[in-house]
Amino acid sequence: MSNSPDPTRRSNASRQAILDAAAELIAEVGFRRLTIEAIAVRAGVGKQTIYRWWPSKGAVVFDALLALQHDADGLRIPESGDLGVDLRLLLRETAAGLVDPHLEEPYRAVLTEIQHDPVLVEELRERLLGPLLSATRDWIRRAQDRCQINAATDPAVVVDVLYGPLFYRWLLRTGPLDEDYLQALTAAVLPVITASSGPNPLRASVEGSPPVVAGIED
Amino acid sequence: MSNSPDPTRRSNASRQAILDAAAELIAEVGFRRLTIEAIAVRAGVGKQTIYRWWPSKGAVVFDALLALQHDADGLRIPESGDLGVDLRLLLRETAAGLVDPHLEEPYRAVLTEIQHDPVLVEELRERLLGPLLSATRDWIRRAQDRCQINAATDPAVVVDVLYGPLFYRWLLRTGPLDEDYLQALTAAVLPVITASSGPNPLRASVEGSPPVVAGIED
Amino acid sequence: MSNSPDPTRRSNASRQAILDAAAELIAEVGFRRLTIEAIAVRAGVGKQTIYRWWPSKGAVVFDALLALQHDADGLRIPESGDLGVDLRLLLRETAAGLVDPHLEEPYRAVLTEIQHDPVLVEELRERLLGPLLSATRDWIRRAQDRCQINAATDPAVVVDVLYGPLFYRWLLRTGPLDEDYLQALTAAVLPVITASSGPNPLRASVEGSPPVVAGIED
Amino acid sequence: MSNSPDPTRRSNASRQAILDAAAELIAEVGFRRLTIEAIAVRAGVGKQTIYRWWPSKGAVVFDALLALQHDADGLRIPESGDLGVDLRLLLRETAAGLVDPHLEEPYRAVLTEIQHDPVLVEELRERLLGPLLSATRDWIRRAQDRCQINAATDPAVVVDVLYGPLFYRWLLRTGPLDEDYLQALTAAVLPVITASSGPNPLRASVEGSPPVVAGIED
DNA sequence: GATTAAACGAGACGGTACGTCATGTCTTCTA
DNA sequence: TAGAAGACATGACGTACCGTCTCGTTTAATC
Numbered sequence: 036m037s038n039s040p041d042p043t044r045r046s047n048a049s050r051q052a053i054l055d056a057a058a059e060l061i062a063e064v065g066f067r068r069l070t071i072e073a074i075a076v077r078a079g080v081g082k083q084t085i086y087r088w089w090p091s092k093g094a095v096v097f098d099a100l101l102a103l104q105h106d107a108d109g110l111r112i113p114e115s116g117d118l119g120v121d122l123r124l125l126l127r128e129t130a131a132g133l134v135d136p137h138l139e140e141p142y143r144a145v146l147t148e149i150q151h152d153p154v155l156v157e158e159l160r161e162r163l164l165g166p167l168l169s170a171t172r173d174w175i176r177r178a179q180d181r182c183q184i185n186a187a188t189d190p191a192v193v194v195d196v197l198y199g200p201l202f203y204r205w206l207l208r209t210g211p212l213d214e215d216y217l218q219a220l221t222a223a224v225l226p227v228i229t230a231s232s233g234p235n236p237l238r239a240s241v242e243g244s245p246p247v248v249a250g251i252e253d
Numbered sequence: 254m255s256n257s258p259d260p261t262r263r264s265n266a267s268r269q270a271i272l273d274a275a276a277e278l279i280a281e282v283g284f285r286r287l288t289i290e291a292i293a294v295r296a297g298v299g300k301q302t303i304y305r306w307w308p309s310k311g312a313v314v315f316d317a318l319l320a321l322q323h324d325a326d327g328l329r330i331p332e333s334g335d336l337g338v339d340l341r342l343l344l345r346e347t348a349a350g351l352v353d354p355h356l357e358e359p360y361r362a363v364l365t366e367i368q369h370d371p372v373l374v375e376e377l378r379e380r381l382l383g384p385l386l387s388a389t390r391d392w393i394r395r396a397q398d399r400c401q402i403n404a405a406t407d408p409a410v411v412v413d414v415l416y417g418p419l420f421y422r423w424l425l426r427t428g429p430l431d432e433d434y435l436q437a438l439t440a441a442v443l444p445v446i447t448a449s450s451g452p453n454p455l456r457a458s459v460e461g462s463p464p465v466v467a468g469i470e471d
Numbered sequence: 472m473s474n475s476p477d478p479t480r481r482s483n484a485s486r487q488a489i490l491d492a493a494a495e496l497i498a499e500v501g502f503r504r505l506t507i508e509a510i511a512v513r514a515g516v517g518k519q520t521i522y523r524w525w526p527s528k529g530a531v532v533f534d535a536l537l538a539l540q541h542d543a544d545g546l547r548i549p550e551s552g553d554l555g556v557d558l559r560l561l562l563r564e565t566a567a568g569l570v571d572p573h574l575e576e577p578y579r580a581v582l583t584e585i586q587h588d589p590v591l592v593e594e595l596r597e598r599l600l601g602p603l604l605s606a607t608r609d610w611i612r613r614a615q616d617r618c619q620i621n622a623a624t625d626p627a628v629v630v631d632v633l634y635g636p637l638f639y640r641w642l643l644r645t646g647p648l649d650e651d652y653l654q655a656l657t658a659a660v661l662p663v664i665t666a667s668s669g670p671n672p673l674r675a676s677v678e679g680s681p682p683v684v685a686g687i688e689d
Numbered sequence: 690m691s692n693s694p695d696p697t698r699r700s701n702a703s704r705q706a707i708l709d710a711a712a713e714l715i716a717e718v719g720f721r722r723l724t725i726e727a728i729a730v731r732a733g734v735g736k737q738t739i740y741r742w743w744p745s746k747g748a749v750v751f752d753a754l755l756a757l758q759h760d761a762d763g764l765r766i767p768e769s770g771d772l773g774v775d776l777r778l779l780l781r782e783t784a785a786g787l788v789d790p791h792l793e794e795p796y797r798a799v800l801t802e803i804q805h806d807p808v809l810v811e812e813l814r815e816r817l818l819g820p821l822l823s824a825t826r827d828w829i830r831r832a833q834d835r836c837q838i839n840a841a842t843d844p845a846v847v848v849d850v851l852y853g854p855l856f857y858r859w860l861l862r863t864g865p866l867d868e869d870y871l872q873a874l875t876a877a878v879l880p881v882i883t884a885s886s887g888p889n890p891l892r893a894s895v896e897g898s899p900p901v902v903a904g905i906e907d
Numbered sequence: 908g909a910t911t912a913a914a915c916g917a918g919a920c921g922g923t924a925c926g927t928c929a930t931g932t933c934t935t936c937t938a
Numbered sequence: 939t940a941g942a943a944g945a946c947a948t949g950a951c952g953t954a955c956c957g958t959c960t961c962g963t964t965t966a967a968t969c
Contacts, residue, residue, distance in 0.1 A: 044940065067369045070929060081942045086931065143368040146424065150361040151285045156426055164425060191428060192418070192437045199417030200410070206364065206424070207382060208374055210409060219410045226444050262919055262961070288950060299921040304952065480935070480945060503805045506924060517947045522926065579804040582860065586797040587721045592862055600861060627864060628854070628873045635853030636846070638860070642800065643818060644810055646845060655846045662880050698914060698966075724955060735916045740957065 045088065052078035053085060057099040062137065066096065066144035093148030093155050100141035101163060104132075112174050118183045121174075123221045126201060130212040133205050146206070168194055196224060258305050270296035271303055275317040280355065284314065284362035311366030311373050318359035319381060325356070330392050336401045339392075341439045344419060348430040351423050364424070386412055414442060476523050488514035489521060493535040498573065502532065502580035529584030529591050536577040537599060543574070548610050554619045557610075559657045562637060566648040569641050582642070604630055632660060694741050706732035707739060711753040716791065720750065720798035747802030747809050754795035755817065761792070766828050772837045772883070775828075777875045780855060784866040787859050800860070822848055838883060850878060 056077035060069050071092055075082045089095045113124040132138055145163075149156040172190040179186045184193065200220055204210055274295035279287050289310055293300045307313045331342040350356050363381075367374040390408040397404045402411065418438055422428050492513035497505050507528055511518045525531045549560040568574050581599075585592040611626040620629065636656055640646050710731035714723050725746055729736045743749045767778040786792050799817075803810040826844040833840040838847065854874055858864050 046941075049941075065369055071931085072929065075942090079942080081944085082931080083933090083943095084941060087941090147365045147368050149426070150365050150424070151283055159425075160427075164427070168427070188441050189437055192434070192441050195418035195421050195427075195438065196414070196441055199419070199421035200413035201417070202424070203413050203417035203420050206368070206420070207377075208367070209378075209382070209386070209413075216410070219407055220413065223406050223410050223414055258919070259917090262917095264920070267920075289952085290950060293921090297921080299919095299923095300952080301922090301954090302920065305919080476945075477943090480943095482934095482946070485946075501805055507926085508924060511947090515947080517945095517949090518926080519928085519948090520946065523945080583801045583804050585862070586801050586860070587719055595861075596863075600863070604863070624877050625873055628870070628877050631854035631857050631863075631874065632850070632877055635855070635857030636849035637853070638857050639849050639853030642804070642856070642860070643813075644803070645814075645818070645822070645849075652846070655843055656849070659842050659846050659850055695913070698912095700914070700965090703915075725957085726955060729916090733916080735914095735918080736957080737917090737959085738915060741914080 046084075049078070049080050049084050050088070053080055053095065054099045054102045056080075057095050058103055058137070058141070061096060061099070061140050061144060065140060066147065069096070069144075071095075090154060091148075091152065093145065093152055094158065096141055096144045096148070097155060097158060097163075100138070100145055103137055103141065104163075112170050114174065114177075116181075118178055119221070119225055122197070122225060123217065125171075125174075125197070126217050126221060129198060130201055130205075130217060133201070134212055171197070200224070263306065264302075267296070267298050267302050268306070271298055271313065272317045272320045274298075275313050276321055276355070276359065279314060279317070279358050279362060283358060284365065287314070287362075289313075308372060309366075309370065311363065311370055312376065314359055314362045314366070315373060315376060315381070318356070318363055321355055321359065322350075322381075325350075325353070330388050332392065332395075334399075336396055337439065337443055340415070340443060341435065343389075343392075343415070344435050344439060347416060348419055348423075348435060351419070352430055389415070418442070481524065482520075485514070485516050485520050486524070489516055489531065490535045490538045492516075493531050494539055494573070494577065497532060497535070497576050497580060501576060502583065505532070505580075507531075526590060527584075527588060529581065529588055530594065532577055532580045532584070533591060533594060533599070536574070536581055539573055539577065540568075540599075543568075543571075548606050550610065550613075552617075554614055555657065555661055558633070558661060559653065561607075561610075561633070562653050562657060565634060566637055566641075566653060569637070570648055607633070636660070699742065700738075703732070703734050703738050704742070707734055707749065708753045708756045710734075711749050712757055712791070712795065715750060715753070715794050715798060719794060720801065723750070723798075725749075744808060745802075745806065747799065747806055748812065750795055750798045750802070751809060751812060751817070754792070754799055757791055757795065758786075758817075761786075761789070766824050768828065768831075770835075772832055773875065773879055776851070776879060777871065779825075779828075779851070780871050780875060783852060783855055784859075784871060787855070788866055825851070854878070 053074060056074045057069070060073055060077060064073075069092065071082060071085055074080075074095065075085055085095065089098070111128070113121045113128075115121055115124075133142060145155075145159065149159050171194050175184055175190040175193050178184040179190070201212065204216070205212060210216060271292060274292045275287070278291055278295060282291075287310065289300060289303055292298075292313065293303055303313065307316070329346070331339045331346075333339055333342075351360060363373075363377065367377050389412050393402055393408040393411045396402040397408070419430065422434070423430060428434060489510060492510045493505070496509055496513060500509075505528065507518060507521055510516075510531065511521055521531065525534070547564070549557045549564075551557055551560075569578060581591075581595065585595050607630050608626040611620055611629050614620040615622040615626075637648065640652070641648060646652060707728060710728045711723070714727055714731060718727075723746065725736060725739055728734075728749065729739055739749065743752070765782070767775045767782075769775055769778075787796060799809075799813065803813050825848050829838055829844040829847050832838040833844070855866065858870070859866060864870060
């Protein structure tokens with residue numbers, strides 16, 4: 036007694052028209068004023084056709100974003116062997132996606148939607164973020180193998196340190212993601228991820244300051 | 254010929270009731286299903302009283318968040334002189350706010366709303382983010398004066414590197430913000446911001462890789 | 472590029488429910504406190520369904536009134552050949568409608584609404600008043616053919632003289648529309664409409680008073 | 690423990706400004722879209738000053754109408770002794786008020802309001818209609834004394850027959866109240882009210898048709 | 908002339924209903 | 939028989955007014 040439709044009978048023309056219409060409209064009016072009805076009209080499609088195949092407006096936008104990214108061929112992780120060069124390229128490509136006129140609004144919309152939609156966050160993890168993050172983690176691990184990145188650091192943490200600052204500035208709009216910024220960010224982040232060799236008195240305080248840590252770890 | 258209401262005649266009881274109701278409701282049903290009507294009913298207030306004083310639902314939630322924060326006395330920036338200790342405390346306090354049962358939903362809501370509301374982003378900059386960020390930047394500058402942080406790095410970039418990873422993980426829900434994570438993040442971030450003195454071959458590649466940089470800097 | 476809905480797809484169940492609810496509510500609370508929202512709730516119908524098919528609250532009540540009248544089978548014009556008898560029957564049937572517990576309020580509401588709504592007055596003319604008045608005028612003409620009514624008088628004027636006094640008393644509530652009144656009114660009106668035979672000095676003054684008439688006819 | 694205000698301290702300037710504003714606004718936007726707030730603003734008066742002295746919007750308009758009528762000096766009942774002349778003058782003056790550009794809308798508004806407001810209908814009876822109707826009835830009685838009007842007819846019925854047709858046409862907008870109509874109406878109505886002496890076969894049927902009347906009077 | 912109490916203007920308030928909009932479901936017609 | 943078209947019940951939107959309720963500010967009448 037399943038009510039789910041038969042995917043083999045799905046009209047691909049309709050699917051494509053819907054994603055195109057969604058992409059166009061989100062660029063025109065933004066996510067807040069984007070409506071299912073408008074998408075249906077623009078796509079020349081019945082509303083039910085949208086409701087049949089997507090659970091929410093956010094899911095449509097998410098799929099539209101994926102389609103746009105495929106057109107742009109996605110994020111490639113550079114690997115020249117030179118960590119500084121690779122890092123700059125990686126950050127630049129990431130930033131380029133965030134400020135791309137066609138992609139920025141959908142990105143913000145998806146980021147927005149996952150805050151309140153557990154289904155969509157799962158979707159995002161599996162189909163957009165997951166591949167990207169695991170590729171990044173592999174890239175990090177290889178750099179660790181080459182002793183370019185401190186092997187003691189969890190790759191997941193390195194990922195946060197790489198992408199986090201970029202997203203933070205982008206989301207809070209505290210400044211532009213221009214070349215100057217990327218340059219400064221790369222210079223600042225690079226030492227974090229490089230192998231730490233000599234003793235570092237500050238670092239020591241983190242690992243060993245007993246009274247504070249005791250209080251903290253309660 | 255101004256149509257704006259007279260703030261001196263504003264009912265403080267209504268204002269407080271509205272903020273309380275908003276805080277309660279956002280915790281109960283989340284931001285998406287939060288409605289102005291429900292806030293008005295819960296607060297025992299006419300809808301117009303909300304529309305008179307706030308331009309949008311997001312603005313109400315933002316004020317409710319500010320009020321909650323004031324109750325919690327806000328974020329204090331620690332300054333023991335030990336950079337590692339201070340950094341951990343700072344990150345821990347920040348993270349504590351993000352995962353506080355009363356604050357998490359409002360935080361996500363505000364973060365969400367500023368993506369699509371230029372007025373609110375300005376409000377946020379002035380009244381929530383601004384004070385916090387400038388305090389953080391001052392803290393950084395003092396640490397730079399003590400030669401605990403590389404004086405060549407723009408404090409704004411340091412801010413991004415400090416808070417960015419935390420927000421990134423929190424927004425994308427790629428993992429918990431628990432003590433283990435904060436410990437690892439502190440350990441990873443600390444070297445970024447400490448003064449780098451000796452020659453660093455990787456750093457050199459960032460500053461000097463001619464062919465790539467040439468292409469980039471066009 | 473028409474935005475008007477397709478009448479062939481109209482839900483007749485909703486239509487009937489709306490008219491019934493309107494009739495009930497107007498009897499319960501009167502026209503002034505009758506609201507579209509209450510009609511929608513009582514009818515188990517969305518407000519939009521009302522707004523889709525009727526332009527105003529008055530129009531709904533008007534249709535409700537028409538439906539009630541159809542149930543009561545409307546006004547029949549009697550024609551026994553005896554003018555006095557017919558006239559009394561006509562006035563009595565008219566008065567019966569005006570004081571019917573189910574119809575009085577809707578009648579007053581419609582009369583009220585047409586004072587301020589040109590669209591509704593047209594509607595009224597075509598669908599309620601028109602048929603009644605033209606039937607009455609035909610009835611008058613046949614009586615004139617039988618020389619029971621002065622053939623020189625415009626049937627439209629006769630109509631006013633027939634119905635006007637009744638409506639006047641009903642609208643201004645200057646007295647009851649009971650049998651005594653109908654009896655007196657019939658007795659008074661009958662001579663108006665009967666063929667005038669003998670010379671009438673007063674009548675003469677109307678037709679011949681030169682100075683006054685001169686001033687009037689300018 | 691009376692809450693009613695002290696009439697001796699009433700501001701006459703405000704009273705007049707309110708009535709003027711009401712008269713202006715009803716001419717501009719009609720009664721339906723007339724609001725107390727708009728009257729208050731236009732009159733430069735606080736809303737409470739209106740609510741303090743009038744129980745309803747209809748009451749304000751009623752007073753505004755009375756004031757307008759006083760300016761126009763009201764309806765004088767002509768009495769030349771020639772019934773036909775007097776009747777024409779009376780109908781003409783009545784009709785003139787109904788179609789006066791300044792008075793028509795307020796008249797319709799008041800007529801409308803009394804349908805649903807028992808307080809106002811009483812007010813109307815006492816202050817507007819009452820004096821007019823009793824004057825008319827006196828006029829009729831004097832004509833009856835002069836044997837110009839059938840003394841057997843109740844003056845109240847005569848009043849209805851006089852004014853009713855005019856109001857009927859005016860309210861239902863079935864035709865203009867121009868000189869031609871007034872001429873025809875006068876000619877038609879005059880015989881009703883004149884003394885009928887000789888035998889009238891139709892009249893007889895009214896008074897004596899047993900079978901029909903019997904059925905009716907049950 | 909100072910006091911004082913009520914009417915006044917202004918307008919914020921808790922409400923109700925408005926008419927519109929978008930949602931997600933359901934039905935009808937068409938390819 | 940899937941899909942377009944769109945009517946439907948639902949319910950929130952933001953607005954307009956309602957009638958009540960403070961607020962100072964006149965404005966008379968009393969002291």
